[in-house]
Amino acid sequence: xxxxxxxxxxxxxxxxxxxxxxxxxxxxxxxxxxxxxxxxxxxxxxxxxxxxxxxxxxxxxxxxxxxxxxxxxxxxxxxxxxxxxxxxxxxxxxxxxxxxxxxxxxxxxxxxxxxxxxxxxxxxxxxxxxxxxxxxxxxxxxxxxxxxxxxxxxxxxxxxxxxxxxxxxxxxxxxxxxxxxxxxxxxxxxxxxxxxxxxxxxxxxxxxxxxxxxxxxxxxxxxxxxxxxxxxxxxxxxxxxxxxxxxxxxxxxxxxxxxxxxxxxxxxxxxxxxxxxxxxxxxxxxxxxxxxxxxxxxxxxxxxxxxxxxxxxxxxxxxxxxxxxxxxxxxxxxxxxxxxxxxxxxxxxxxxxxxxxxxxxxxxxxxxxxxxxxxxxxxxxxxxxxxxxxxxxxxxxxxxxxxxxxxxxxxxxxxxxxxxxxxxxxxxxxxxxxxxxxxxxxxxxxxxxxxxxxxxxxxxxxxxxxxxxxxxxxxxxxxxxxxxxxxxxxxxxxxxxxxxxxxxxxxxxxxxxxxxxxxxxxxxxxxxxxxxxxxxxxxxxxxxxxxxxxxxxxxxxxxxxxxxxxxxxxxxxxxxxxxxxxxxxxxxxxxxxxxxxxxxxxxxxxxxxxxxxxxxxxxxxxxxxxxxxxxxxxxxxxxxxxxxxxxxxxxxxxxxxxxxxxxxxxxxxxxxxxxxxxxxxxxxxxxxxxxxxxxxxxxxxxxxxxxxxxxxxxxxxxxxxxxxxxxxxxxxxxxxxx
Numbered sequence: 035x036x037x038x039x040x041x042x043x044x045x046x047x048x049x050x051x052x053x054x055x056x057x058x059x060x061x062x063x064x065x066x067x068x069x070x071x072x073x074x075x076x077x078x079x080x081x082x083x084x085x086x087x088x089x090x091x092x093x094x095x096x097x098x099x100x101x102x103x104x105x106x107x108x109x110x111x112x113x114x115x116x117x118x119x120x121x122x123x124x125x126x127x128x129x130x131x132x133x134x135x136x137x138x139x140x141x142x143x144x145x146x147x148x149x150x151x152x153x154x155x156x157x158x159x160x161x162x163x164x165x166x167x168x169x170x171x172x173x174x175x176x177x178x179x180x181x182x183x184x185x186x187x188x189x190x191x192x193x194x195x196x197x198x199x200x201x202x203x204x205x206x207x208x209x210x211x212x213x214x215x216x217x218x219x220x221x222x223x224x225x226x227x228x229x230x231x232x233x234x235x236x237x238x239x240x241x242x243x244x245x246x247x248x249x250x251x252x253x254x255x256x257x258x259x260x261x262x263x264x265x266x267x268x269x270x271x272x273x274x275x276x277x278x279x280x281x282x283x284x285x286x287x288x289x290x291x292x293x294x295x296x297x298x299x300x301x302x303x304x305x306x307x308x309x310x311x312x313x314x315x316x317x318x319x320x321x322x323x324x325x326x327x328x329x330x331x332x333x334x335x336x337x338x339x340x341x342x343x344x345x346x347x348x349x350x351x352x353x354x355x356x357x358x359x360x361x362x363x364x365x366x367x368x369x370x371x372x373x374x375x376x377x378x379x380x381x382x383x384x385x386x387x388x389x390x391x392x393x394x395x396x397x398x399x400x401x402x403x404x405x406x407x408x409x410x411x412x413x414x415x416x417x418x419x420x421x422x423x424x425x426x427x428x429x430x431x432x433x434x435x436x437x438x439x440x441x442x443x444x445x446x447x448x449x450x451x452x453x454x455x456x457x458x459x460x461x462x463x464x465x466x467x468x469x470x471x472x473x474x475x476x477x478x479x480x481x482x483x484x485x486x487x488x489x490x491x492x493x494x495x496x497x498x499x500x501x502x503x504x505x506x507x508x509x510x511x512x513x514x515x516x517x518x519x520x521x522x523x524x525x526x527x528x529x530x531x532x533x534x535x536x537x538x539x540x541x542x543x544x545x546x547x548x549x550x551x552x553x554x555x556x557x558x559x560x561x562x563x564x565x566x567x568x569x570x571x572x573x574x575x576x577x578x579x580x581x582x583x584x585x586x587x588x589x590x591x592x593x594x595x596x597x598x599x600x601x602x603x604x605x606x607x608x609x610x611x612x613x614x615x616x617x618x619x620x621x622x623x624x625x626x627x628x629x630x631x632x633x634x635x636x637x638x639x640x641x642x643x644x645x646x647x648x649x650x651x652x653x654x655x656x657x658x659x660x661x662x663x664x665x666x667x668x669x670x671x672x673x674x675x676x677x678x679x680x681x682x683x684x685x686x687x688x689x690x691x692x693x694x695x696x697x698x699x700x701x702x703x704x705x706x707x708x709x710x711x712x713x714x715x716x717x718x719x720x721x722x723x724x725x726x727x728x729x730x731x732x733x734x735x736x737x738x739x740x741x742x743x744x745x746x747x748x749x750x751x752x753x754x755x756x757x758x759x760x761x762x763x764x765x766x767x768x769x770x771x772x
Contacts (some may be wrong), residue, residue, distance in 0.1 A: 076213050076216035076217040076218070076223065077213065078223075078226050080209065080213055080262065081209075081210060081213035081214070081217075081223060081226045081227060081230065082226050082227075082229060082230040082233075083230065083258065083261060083262060084206055084209040084210045084213070084230070084262060085210060085226065085227045085228075085229070085230025085231050085234065086230040086231070086233050086234040086237070086258070087206060087234065087255065087258035087259075087262070088121060088203070088206045088207075088210065088230075088231070088234065089230070089231045089234030089235050089238070090234040090235075090237055090238050090251075090254060090255065090258070091117070091202070091203070091206070091255045091258070092114065092117040092203075093234075093235070093238040093239075094238065094248070094251035094252060094254075094255055095113055095117060095199060095202070096113040096114055096117070097242075097248075097251070098248045098251065098252070099113050099148070099195075099199070100113065100321075101299065101300045101321045101322070102148045102149070103148060103195065112577055112581065113199065114736060115581055115733050115736035115737065116196055116199045116200050116581065116584075117199065117200075117203050118729050118730075118732045118733045118736065119200050119203075119581070119584070119585055119588070119730070119733050120199065120200035120201060120202060120203030120204050120206075120207065121203045121204075121206060121207035121210075121729050122207060122726050122729035122730040122733065123200065123204050123207060123588055124203065124204040124205060124206060124207020124208040124209075124210075124211065125207045125208070125210070125211040125722050125723070125725050125726030125729060126207075126722075126723075126726045127204065127207075127208055128208060128211040128212055128215060128722040128726075130208070132205045132208045132209060132212075133201075133204050133205050133208065134205050134259065134262075134263065134268075134272075136201050136204065136205075137201055137202050137203075137204060137205045137206075137259070138259065138272065138275070139201075140197075140198040140199075140201035140202050141198075141202050141255075141256070141259075142275070142279070143198055144195065144198040144199065144202070145252070145279060145282050145283065146282065147194075147195070147198075149282045149283065189576065189580060192577075192580055193580055193583070193584060196580060196581065196584045197584060197587075197588075200584065200588065205259075205262075207726075207729070209262060210227060210725070211721070211722030211725055211726065212722070213226075214227070214721035214722055214725060215720065215721055215722050217721075219656075219716075220715055220716055220718060220721045221652055221655060221656045221712060221715065221716045222656070223721065224652055224712065224715055224721075225649060225652050225653065225656075228645055228648055228649040228652065229649065231645050232642055232645045232646060232649070235638065235641050235642050235645065236638075236642060237254075238251070239297075239634070239635075239637075239638040241254075242295075242297045242634065243297060245294060245295050245296060245297070245394060246295065247283070247284070247285070247293070247295050248283045248295065249279070249280040249283040249284050252279055252280075252283055253276050253279065253280055256272065256273070256275055256276050256279055257273060257276060259272050260272040260273040288304075290304060290305040291303065291304045291305075292398075294394045294398075296392050296393065296394035296395070297392075297393070297634040298391070298392050298453065298634060299320050299321050299392070300320065300321055300322075301318060301319070301320055301325075301392075301394055301395060301398070302318070302319040302320075302322075303316055303317070303318055303319075303398055303402070304316055304317045304319075305402070306327075306328075314329070314330055314404075315327055315328035315329045315330050315402075315403070315404060316328040316371075316398075316402055318370075318371060318395070318398070326370055326371065326373070326438065327373075328371045328372070328373065328398075328399070328402055328403050328404075329351070329373055330403075330404035330405060331349070331351065331352070331376065331377070331380070331405070332376075332380070332404065332405050333380075335404070348508070348536075348537075348540055349508065349510045350438075350479055350508040350510055350516045350518070351373050351374055351376070351377040352377050352380075352381075353477075353508055353518065353537075354374075354377070354433060354435050354475075354477040354518075354520075355377065355378070355381040355433070356530065356534055356537045357433075357475055357477065357520055357526070357527055357530040357537075358432050358433040358474075358475055358477075358526070358530075359432050359473055359526070360382070361382045361383065361384050362378075362381075362383050362384070362431075362432035362433045363383065363384050363385045363386075363429070363430070363431050363432050363433070363471070364378045364383045364385070364386045364387070364431060364432065364433045364434075364435060365386075365387045365389070365427075365429070365431045365433070365434045365435065365469070366378065366386065366387070366388045366389065366435045366437050367389045367420035367423065367424070367434070367435070367436055367437065367439060367457070368389070368390065368391075368420060368436060368437040368438060368439025368454075368457075369388035369389060369390045369396075369399070369415075369437060370390060370395055370396075370399060370437060370438070370439075371395060371396075371398055371399035371402065371403055372388070372399035372400075372403040372405070372407040372408055373403075373437075374388075374435055374437040375388045375407040375408065375413055376403065376405040376407035378407075378433075378435075379405075379407055379410055379412065379413070380405075383412065384412070385412055385414070386410075386412055386413045386414070387413075387414050387416065387423075387427070387429065387431075388408070388413055388414070388415050388416065389416045389418065389419075389420050389423045390415070390416075390417060391417070391418060391419055391420070391453065391631075391632075391633060393417055396408075396415070396417060418631055418633060419453075419456075419627075419630075419631025419632050419633050420436075420439065420454075420457050421456045421457050421462050421465075421628070421631065421632070422629075422630065422631030422633075422689065424462065424465045424466055424469065425465060425629075425689045426688070426689060427469065429469060430469055430470065430471050430474070431469055431470060431471065431474055432470075432471050432473065432474045432475070433474065433475055433477060434466050434469065434470065434474065434475075434476050434477070435477045435479075436457070436476070436477070436478040436479060436480070437479060438479045438480065438481065438516055439454055439457065452563075452564065453632045454563070454632075455556070455561035455562065455563055455632070456558060456561050456627060456628060456632055458490075458491070458494065458556055458561075458563045459494070459555075459556045459557050459558050459561050460494060460497060460498070460555055460556070460557050460558075461557065461558045462558075463476070463494050463495060463497070463498035464497075464498050466498070467498045467499055467523065470522075470523065472523075472524060473522070473524050473526045474522065474523075474524075474526070475520060475521065475522040475526055475527060476495065476498075476499070476503075476519075476520070476521050476522070477518065477519070477520050478491060478495070478503075478518070478519040478520075479508075479516040479517070479518055479519075480516060480517050480519070481516055481517070482517040482546075484566070485549040486549060486551070486553045486566050487563070487564070488505065488517060488546055488548065488549070489548050489549055489551070489552075489553050490553050490555065490556065490563065491503075491519050492505060492519065492548050493553070493555055494555060494556065495519055495521040496521075497555070498521070499521045499522060499523050500523060501521065501522075501523075502521075503519045503520055503521035503527075504519075504520045504521070504527055504531070504541060505517065505518065505519050505520075505545065505546040505547075505548075506518055506540070506541045506544040506545050506546055507544045507546055508544070509544070517546055553566055553567065554567065554568055557746075558628060559746040559747055559748050560742075560746040560747070561747075562743060565743060568743070568744050568745075569743070569744055570740050570741075570743050570744060571743070574740055574743070578737055578740065581733075581737065582737075585733070603720070603723055604723075604727055605718075605723065605724055605727040605764065605768065606727075606760065606761070606763070606764030606767065606768075607714060607727075607761050607764035607765045607767075607768055608711075608714070608715075608724045608725075608727035608728040608731065608764075609727045609728065609730060609731035609734070609764070610731060610757045610758065610760040610761035610764055611707065611710070611711050611728060611731065611757075611758070611761045612727070612728035612729060612730070612731025612732040612734075612735060613731040613732065613734045613735035613738060613757045614707070614731075614735065614754045614757035614758045614761060615704075615707060615732070615735070616731075616732045616735030616736060616739070617735050617738060617739060617750045617751075617753055617754040617757065618674075618700075618703060618704065618707070618750075618751075618754045619640070619641070619644060620739050620742075620747075620750055621677075621700070621747060621748075621750045621751055621754070622640055622644070622700045622704075623636065623637060623640050623641075624747045625682075625696055625700065625747070626640060626693055626696060626697065626700075628689075628693075629689045629690070629692050629693030629696060630689070630690075630693050643697075643701075644704060647701060647704045647705055647708060648704070648708040648711075648712075650705070650708075651705055651708025651709045651711075651712055652708065652712045654709060654712075655709055655712040655713050655716060656712075656716075658713075661709060661710075661713040663710070663713075663765070666706055666709055666710050666713075667710070667762050667765075669702075669706045670703055670706035670707055670710065670758055671755060671758060671759065671762075673699075673702040673703040673706060674703050674751055674754060674755045674758065675755065676699065676702075677699050677700055677702075677703060677751055678748065678751040678752065678755070680699050682695070682696055707758065710761075710765075711728075714765065735757070738753060738757075741753060
């Protein structure tokens with residue numbers, strides 16, 4: 035949390051900078067002139083830098099805004115769509131003054147608004163509650179319904195945020211499109227654009243892997259803005275804003291606290307001690323919300339604290355071992371900081387396999403947990419995705435424990451899917467059951483905020499094991515309470531209850547009965563655990579409408595001021611190609627996540643590989659005099675149909691090999707689409723207009739991605755097929771003699 039003193043100092047510095055900007059404007063500084071002093075020729079360095087900065091800034095804003103304003107965490111492709119929208123507007127304003135002043139003011143205003151001290155009093159922390167309140171989707175700390183006054187206030191505030199984000203990317207779109215128009219070869223310019231994008235993606239994933247904070251990301255963006263200025267004085271003026279920006283974005287750690295920006299989320303850890311000074315553990319917050327506690331339940335500690343001892347036998351960490359056999363073999367998926375692993379060791383487990391996806395949380399557990407569970411020779415630690423581990427392991431377990439791994443962090447910037455969605459599907463639970471010993475049990479702990487989520491988990495376990503699970507609530511005063519789901523293919527659960535009267539009494543007194551009604555089961559094709567039905571949630575409609583209204587406002591403003599070049603024309607071909615490509619990208623990322631895991635590296639590899647494939651296609655077209663269009667269109671549509679019908683699940687091979695086959699299958703339509711795009715881009719009269727249509731198409735594709743919430747992920751290939759068919763119609767409309 036930023037301190038009030040730091041905020042005042044940084045805000046004062048920014049106000050002083052605004053005064054300097056206003057003074058410079060009054061004196062006619064070139065930064066504000068009607069026509070900037072720019073070279074008439076094209077600059078590969080400038081195009082590369084603007085392209086690099088566009089991709090880097092997109093990823094930076096998406097990650098940062100999703101942490102600071104929670105509503106963006108649940109609709110993460112929302113931020114991506116807004117970035118695309120701003121870039122597209124910039125392409126449309128290619129002949130106009132580069133809007134650096136508006137972008138800088140929007141950038142700083144956005145940071146100031148979001149980083150106001152004591153924001154937890156409700157301004158932004160409660161935005162998702164007021165905007166996203168709906169009974170058909172589960173969002174942390176969000177009521178099922180919200181009143182219209184709160185909704186309208188939240189919508190107005192969200193609209194302001196949307197416009198600010200859009201404005202930041204307008205000058206980047208202008209610079210890229212200006213350089214595209216000036217280049218002697220549009221294909222060569224497009225290659226520089228793709229190359230810069232590849233490096234931008236790689237650079238951002240590098241700073242994510244190194245766990246640098248947002249002050250570094252945003253500082254890079256601001257320095258990039260400075261390097262794109264036309265004069266040294268302008269560049270130094272922009273660069274001088276880096277210091278106050280870093281102060282605003284810096285979170286000062288309090289005593290006994292640590293702040294980490296992992297590749298997935300922001301983690302705030304606070305150590306805890308008893309009144310006697312004993313190490314009690316610590317509290318973990320993720321994205322400003324309580325996530326879990328580290329607790330010391332060792333016999334030595336409990337002997338010194340009798341009050342805690344009374345709860346320990348029936349707390350959510352010890353309860354699973356009241357059901358399983360003695361000295362079990364245990365798999366903990368979502369092992370986190372090690373509480374479940376420590377419980378397994380306290381109950382004399384023979385072997386414990388611990389799987390955790392977030393490296394920072396795992397390291398915190400290794401370093402901070404008082405019982406040091408990860409140091410035990412009985413424990414094998416696996417950093418990665420739980421579902422991927424279930425696919426690859428050959429081990430059998432007496433207990434498979436799903437340890438409160440319900441996540442509210444998005445897996446990808448291109449899909450409305452959270453990193454745990456593939457863990458809670460029919461296929462995932464069947465895979466888990468195959469790894470159970472004859473008397474093995476599955477124990478699922480989950481924070482159930484909506485009754486229909488409990489219904490869904492009950493149905494999934496019933497299908498996987500063949501009988502209904504025992505469901506009850508386990509309360510605790512020192513850690514997160516959870517709903518517990520216990521199931522086995524044998525009579526092990528019933529035998530444990532019959533032999534342990536206090537346990538049976540606890541289960542009966544805290545039993546959770548399923549709610550009336552049926553909810554659809556989650557599958558690998560429809561993995562949306564936190565969505566009640568197969569339809570677009572009301573919250574998604576409200577957010578999408580806000581995005582559309584933002585686009586309409588921008589369009590009307592631009593049209594009224596007649597800022598769009600008269601030569602600018604909309605292209606159905608480039609629009610449809612942009613929309614189709616974004617849906618194809620979403621499908622590839624989600625499909626490969628099944629084989630390689632919902633880990634952040636999958637995003638990095640897929641996006642980089644797609645950009646490299648486009649770069650290769652561009653190079654191929656540049657070497658060819660003419661591209662045979664009909665075979666290319668036929669190959670594109672046929673390869674999409676093959677990707678849709680390809681039986682990946684029936685291939686008798688390891689997940690790695692199936693994943694490699696999937697990479698090959700999905701690469702083919704990407705190459706065909708890239709060749710068709712490049713061949714038309716080569717002869718476009720206005721590359722900036724073509725690029726604008728393509729980017730606005732990507733905005734539409736981002737909104738169409740919500741159709742997967744109704745029809746499933748695989749259906750996006752059919753939507754992409756339709757969009758590429760529309761692109762073919764647009765091509766023959768624009769090239770009637772071809």
